[in-house]
Structure formats: C-alpha cells, structure tokens
Amino acid sequence: MYRPEIKLLDCTIRDGGLMNNWDFDKALVKDVFEALAEAGVDYVELGYRADKRIFPPDQSGPWRYCDEDLLRSVAHECSTKVSVMCDVGRTNYNDFLPASESIVKMVRVASYVKEIDKAVHLGDYLKDLGYETTVNLMAVSHVLEMDLDEALAQLAGTRFDAVYLVDSFGYLYSQHIHYLAEKYLKALPGKQVGIHCHNNQQLAFANSIDAVVRGINYVDATVYGIGRAAGNCPLELIIEFLRNPKLNVRPVLDLIGKHFIRLQQELQWGYQIPYALAGCHNKHPRSAMAAMKGDGAIDFRRFYDDLLNEDMV
Amino acid sequence: MYRPEIKLLDCTIRDGGLMNNWDFDKALVKDVFEALAEAGVDYVELGYRADKRIFPPDQSGPWRYCDEDLLRSVAHECSTKVSVMCDVGRTNYNDFLPASESIVKMVRVASYVKEIDKAVHLGDYLKDLGYETTVNLMAVSHVLEMDLDEALAQLAGTRFDAVYLVDSFGYLYSQHIHYLAEKYLKALPGKQVGIHCHNNQQLAFANSIDAVVRGINYVDATVYGIGRAAGNCPLELIIEFLRNPKLNVRPVLDLIGKHFIRLQQELQWGYQIPYALAGCHNKHPRSAMAAMKGDGAIDFRRFYDDLLNEDMV
Numbered sequence: 001m002y003r004p005e006i007k008l009l010d011c012t013i014r015d016g017g018l019m020n021n022w023d024f025d026k027a028l029v030k031d032v033f034e035a036l037a038e039a040g041v042d043y044v045e046l047g048y049r050a051d052k053r054i055f056p057p058d059q060s061g062p063w064r065y066c067d068e069d070l071l072r073s074v075a076h077e078c079s080t081k082v083s084v085m086c087d088v089g090r091t092n093y094n095d096f097l098p099a100s101e102s103i104v105k106m107v108r109v110a111s112y113v114k115e116i117d118k119a120v121h122l123g124d125y126l127k128d129l130g131y132e133t134t135v136n137l138m139a140v141s142h143v144l145e146m147d148l149d150e151a152l153a154q155l156a157g158t159r160f161d162a163v164y165l166v167d168s169f170g171y172l173y174s175q176h177i178h179y180l181a182e183k184y185l186k187a188l189p190g191k192q193v194g195i196h197c198h199n200n201q202q203l204a205f206a207n208s209i210d211a212v213v214r215g216i217n218y219v220d221a222t223v224y225g226i227g228r229a230a231g232n233c234p235l236e237l238i239i240e241f242l243r244n245p246k247l248n249v250r251p252v253l254d255l256i257g258k259h260f261i262r263l264q265q266e267l268q269w270g271y272q273i274p275y276a277l278a279g280c281h282n283k284h285p286r287s288a289m290a291a292m293k294g295d296g297a298i299d300f301r302r303f304y305d306d307l308l309n310e311d312m313v
Numbered sequence: 314m315y316r317p318e319i320k321l322l323d324c325t326i327r328d329g330g331l332m333n334n335w336d337f338d339k340a341l342v343k344d345v346f347e348a349l350a351e352a353g354v355d356y357v358e359l360g361y362r363a364d365k366r367i368f369p370p371d372q373s374g375p376w377r378y379c380d381e382d383l384l385r386s387v388a389h390e391c392s393t394k395v396s397v398m399c400d401v402g403r404t405n406y407n408d409f410l411p412a413s414e415s416i417v418k419m420v421r422v423a424s425y426v427k428e429i430d431k432a433v434h435l436g437d438y439l440k441d442l443g444y445e446t447t448v449n450l451m452a453v454s455h456v457l458e459m460d461l462d463e464a465l466a467q468l469a470g471t472r473f474d475a476v477y478l479v480d481s482f483g484y485l486y487s488q489h490i491h492y493l494a495e496k497y498l499k500a501l502p503g504k505q506v507g508i509h510c511h512n513n514q515q516l517a518f519a520n521s522i523d524a525v526v527r528g529i530n531y532v533d534a535t536v537y538g539i540g541r542a543a544g545n546c547p548l549e550l551i552i553e554f555l556r557n558p559k560l561n562v563r564p565v566l567d568l569i570g571k572h573f574i575r576l577q578q579e580l581q582w583g584y585q586i587p588y589a590l591a592g593c594h595n596k597h598p599r600s601a602m603a604a605m606k607g608d609g610a611i612d613f614r615r616f617y618d619d620l621l622n623e624d625m626v
Contacts, residue, residue: 210487261610280554
C-alpha cells in the first residue's frame with residue numbers, strides 16, 4: 001500500500017506518557033527520536049505542551065510540557081519533524097515561539113467537537129506563528145452526527161493542514177471507519193485527513209490500514225503499540241504495511257529490544273479484558289484503568305455488569 | 314451485526330493445544346465446555362482426532378486424540394455441539410463411530426489445497442457416518458490462485474457443509490479477506506463459508522468481522538485469543554460484536570478469570586515481535602516460535618534479516 005502522500009506520525013512519547021505521567025528518561029527519548037529519524041518516520045511527537053498554570057510542572061514529567069531546551073537536547077532538525085500536542089483550553093499561547101525559532105514544526109490541537117471554535121482560534125494563532133497544524137477531533141463516538149457535520153463544515157474553511165479522525169475509546173469497527181473516513185474526506189476538500197486509533201478491541205492497526213486504503217494520508221502509530229490502556233497502532237506493523245521505500249523497520253526493532261519490551265512489562269499497556277469491554281461498549285477507559293491498578297484478580301463479570309450499569313437512565 | 318445464520322465455533326482446546334501439546338487438565342476442559350454452552354456458542358472443538366499410528370499417544374496430551382470416552386467425561390449433548398478436527402493423511406478412518414453413537418457432531422477436515430482429493434474422500438466417509446463436515450483449506454497465502462480456484466470448483470460439488478478460509482500465517486490484510494471471501498462465496502453457492510484467523514499482526518478479530526460483514530457465516534474464535542504463536546480471534550470480542558440475543562459473554566469472562574489469565578502467563582500466546590514479523594512476511598511461525606523459546610533477549614533486527622533471507626533464491 002505505497003502512496004507517497006502518506007505521512008507517518010509517531011506519538012510514542014506523547015500517548016505513552018499517559019501511562020507514566022510523561023516521566024520518560026531523556027536518554028530513552030533521544031534514542032526514540034534518533035531511531036525514528038533513521039526509520040524515516042515523518043513526524044515524532046515528543047509530548048504535550050501543557051499549560052503550567054493548570055498542570056503544575058512538579059506534578060508531571062517533562063514531556064508534558066516539552067520546553068524548547070528540553071526538545072533540543074534530544075532532537076535535531078532533519079527530515080523527521082518534531083511535533084507537540086496541545087489541548088484546547090489547557091494551553092498557554094505564550095508558550096510558543098515563532099516556528100522559525102523553534103525545533104517544533106507541527107503543533108496538533110486536541111479538541112472535543114463542542115470546543116471547535118476555540119480550536120480554530122488556537123490553530124490560527126499557531127499558523128500565524130508559522131507552524132504546521134492539525135486538529136484532532138476526540139471522542140467522536142460520543143458525538144451527535146449533526147454536531148460532527150457542523151464541526152467538519154466549519155473546519156473546511158480553516159487553515160489547519162489536517163483534521164484527524166480519533167477513535168478515543170477504541171470502539172469503532174471497520175464499518176464505522178469506512179463511513180467516517182468517507183465523511184471527513186468529503187467534508188474537507190483540499191485538506192489532509194488523519195487517523196488515530198486505540199487498541200482496546202485489537203482494532204487499532206486494522207482500522208488504521210482501512211483508513212489508509214480509504215484515502216486517509218496521516219497515520220498515527222507508536223513503538224510496540226505503547227499508549228493509554230490497550231495502546232495504539234504499532235509502528236512496526238504499519239511500516240511493514242506501507243511498503244514505502246523510504247521507511248526502514250530495523251531501527252524500530254532495535255528500539256523495541258533496547259527499551260520497549262522492558263517498558264511494556266513495567267507499564268502494562270496492551271490487550272486486557274477491562275480495556276476490551278470498555279472499548280466494545282464505547283466507554284472511556286477510566287474505570288478499566290482503575291480496575292487494572294488494583295492488586296488482586298479482577299472479577300470480570302462484575303466489572304462488565306458495573307460497566308453496563310454505569311449509564312443506566 | 315446480528316444475522317441468525319452466523320455460527321460461532323470455539324477452538325480453544327484444539328488450537329490452544331498447539332501451545333501445550335494438547336495437555337490440558339480434564340477439569341479445565343469441562344469448565345470450557347460448560348461455560349461455552351452457557352454462553353450459547355454453537356460448536357466447541359475439543360481437539361484433534363489424530364492417528365495414533367502416526368502420533369504415539371504417549372507423546373502428546375489426550376486432546377490430540379479425543380477418544381469418545383474422554384469427550385463424554387467433559388461434554389454432554391445439548392444445543393452446543395462437540396467438534397473435532399482431523400488432518401488429511403494423518404487420520405485413521407476406523408477412529409470414527411457412526412455420528413448417532415458419538416458425542417461428536419461435527420468433524421472438520423484440515424487440508425492443504427494440494428490434498429483436496431484426499432480431503433473429499435475423507436469428507437465423504439465422515440458424511441456417510443452422519444457427521445456435519447467442513448473442510449479447512451490451510452495456508453492459502455502460499456497457494457497459486459489457479460490451484461485455489463480449481464480446489465474451490467471441486468469443493469462446490471462435494472457434501473461438505475462448509476468450506477473455511479484459513480489465514481494460517483496471520484498474513485492477510487483486510488483487502489485480502491474481502492477478495493478471498495468474495496471468491497469463496499461465489500465459488501461455493503449453497504455452501505457455508507467459514508473464517509479462521511491468526512493474530513500475528515493483531516488482525517484476527519478485525520479480519521473475522523470483515524469476513525462476517527462480507528457474508529461469511531461460520532466464525533472461529535478462542536477464549537482470550539489462545540492459539541498457536543500470536544493466537545486467534547478472541548471469543549469475548551466476537552460475542553460482543555455479533556449482538557446475537559442468544560449469546561452471553563459473562564460465562565466466557567468467568568472462564569478467563571478462572572483459567573486463562575494464568576494460562577496466558579504460562580503459555581505466552583499473543584503479540585510478540587517475531588510472530589508479527591513472520592505474519593507481515595507471510596511466513597510459517599516456526600522460526601518465530603523457536604526464537605521465543607530461547608531464554609535470552611531476542612535480537613529482533615537479526616531475526617528480521619534472517620527471516621527475509623530464508624527464501625532467498
């Protein structure tokens with residue numbers, strides 16, 4: 001499935017940081033950037049740029065803030081560009097240098113559909129500073145289609161370079177992906193569309209390649225599938241799928257052997273029954289993550305019934 | 314995705330047995346049968362019926378042979394039917410009672426495309442004894458399309474109740490599944506078509522549901538995805554996908570809590586880089602399983618290069 005327009009974005013540190021409060025060793029992040037640059041990945045997202053007035057910096061690791069100096073200590077300018085993510089309403093506009101003075105080349109704005117006006121405002125500000133920008137519409141499986149359509153129509157007239165379809169809860173089946181990919185592509189002529197999947201139902205890779213086959217050109221993945229709860233689309237699988245001559249999986253394999261086998265044992269992302277059930281039923285993984293943090297064995301039947309009862313009216 | 318014609322077949326013990334030489338405790342297998350009967354699964358495959366002249370019974374566990382008495386000690390006749398599998402060329406015809414005297418209701422014939430005439434001979438013999446029969450065409454990703462087409466044309470005129478599309482190496486992407494599902498359905502009018510997937514690339518569940526969406530009605534799955542190497546399509550996920558009112562995931566969740574979390578730690582099926590790479594490159598998992606059996610850390614880059622070099626001409 002080679003299409004030169006396809007851009008691969010690794011968000012290992014950003015999404016993986018949700019599992020360790022962004023507290024990665026600097027040496028590990030440097031290894032990640034260097035390996036992914038060697039692998040030919042287009043963008044490497046090294047964390048959030050979160051507002052320190054809202055998230056005090058003594059309470060999270062440094063990759064939640066991605067200070068310019070920190071980024072420069074692990075990355076360098078090359079054909080693999082550095083990206084950071086920021087949340088609508090939890091971003092300090094003053095934290096961004098002009099792009100020409102920053103090592104960051106892309107800023108991705110994470111937004112709920114209801115915050116779209118604020119996302120556009122932030123996106124315009126970042127575009128004026130010279131960044132590539134995307135907007136990542138989170139939790140679309142909890143949104144009325146009418147509201148989604150309105151948001152997409154509005155985004156069509158903005159300067160975002162790409163709009164992401166995000167399966168925040170790992171709920172979407174391939175039919176949903178086909179339907180939504182077509183909707184996004186049709187509503188956003190001339191813009192790129194991206195895909196970001198979660199692996200609760202072991203569908204992150206499958207849905208990502210289905211999206212690519214349907215015409216989506218920006219694909220998110222992470223090394224060894226690291227990410228919140230069940231994790232994300234594994235970078236090593238998508239590299240082998242894409243068959244792009246410029247991509248090379250070997251440095252990613254080295255990275256997995258050097259760091260990510262150990263990290264997985266420590267942070268335990270991946271397929272787990274509570275995450276799977278949350279995904280099947282279109283739920284935030286919150287209660288599943290809480291269940292997984294306990295010491296004892298989980299009563300899966302009880303967990304399932306509690307999950308189904310959560311929203312009883 | 315509810316369609317009353319869809320039949321769910323659990324092959325936990327049969328495919329899982331590839332990971333422990335079919336050496337499951339009888340009490341565990343009894344728990345499996347009872348839970349899956351309560352869950353509403355249509356068929357439970359309790360093992361192979363292998364030829365003892367070829368596989369001496371002192372060298373494998375009892376579920377490789379599935380003697381009638383053994384099966385009766387763990388299962389009973391009910392709406393959930395017992396199935397066994399047999400391999401073409403490694404089956405003793407005399408091991409089968411008439412179906413009316415056996416607890417087994419379905420026999421599945423595993424066959425390579427090149428053995429199809431022998432498979433038809435065995436299938437006819439079993440059909441004459443009164444069994445439901447399927448033929449499971451293994452390793453289709455290693456077969457010339459011309460040979461596959463010939464085999465399907467031949468099978469159209471046989472008495473097999475179903476013909477299975479089997480992704481033995483976990484290689485097939487959704488496009489392949491769409492293409493092959495359509496081919497099988499078109500070539501086999503009036504017959505059921507089944508799907509059996511392996512999870513090397515985390516695609517077993519995705520490909521199974523894609524096959525169902527395309528019209529395939531027999532679906533294989535296993536509890537917690539147990540199976541050779543990366544395992545199979547997880548039963549718990551497909552039950553929630555199918556939305557069939559007669560299915561209930563709760564007994565499966567109990568089973569996972571009681572036995573399969575522990576079993577997974579012991580047998581280690583699931584996503585592993587060597588299995589993934591073997592899947593990506595359409596290889597038998599043999600060398601990956603050998604690599605996983607070693608004590609030390611695996612050099613994934615070396616494994617990858619060796620894998621690609623295996624078939625160099």
